[in-house]
Amino acid sequence: NAGVTQTPKFQVLKTGQSMTLQCAQDMNHEYMSWYRQDPGMGLRLIHYSVGAGITDQGEVPNGYNVSRSTTEDFPLRLLSAAPSQTSVYFCASSYGGIYSNQPQHFGDGTRLSIL
């Protein structure tokens, strides 16, 4: 049981490039989410999904796209990378998400630098 797996662990991009951050979970969780973590700030929700085929925007969605074609996978796409998107990105999952008051399980993060 691997939990939540994020790849890659590190990535450096040039401004304007696009890329996809991968997230997979093997716990059959319906709820998955993406956060970014910046120094001195709490985690901020980018996008979330309450189940396969359903996604919604969080607090800071601009510049990011997501899709949820399967229960296991929830990739995050940067459309055109900008230096302001330099951050550590965390994917999380839980049985019912915030609607069921269940704690989320987090991956170990992807550290992304945009030059």
Next chain:
Amino acid sequence: GESVGLHLPTLSVQEGDNSIINCAYSNSASDYFIWYKQESGKGPQFIIDIRSNMDKRQGQRVTVLLNKTVKHLSLQIAATQPGDSAVYFCAEISNDYKLSFGAGTTVTVRA
């Protein structure tokens, strides 16, 4: 505005002593609170949670206290160990499903 925050960004504690990490929140509609531990280079790890119908909950070496009157949440770690060195942050979910995370307190355990 509505926010979740921690009183102190850093806490230094002697090994073996008890640690108390504080969190203040402003949303009186919050009804579920979680404490996470984040070690360097790792994702947040669930420690303990508490619902608003409780004022205390205990786990293994950890206790969470909730004071709804003053909107205060604390995490107590008994007999702090070197492995407890990490960033701790609280999270809250309001009854209208708004999730907020605090910025975190860095705990350093002195040998």
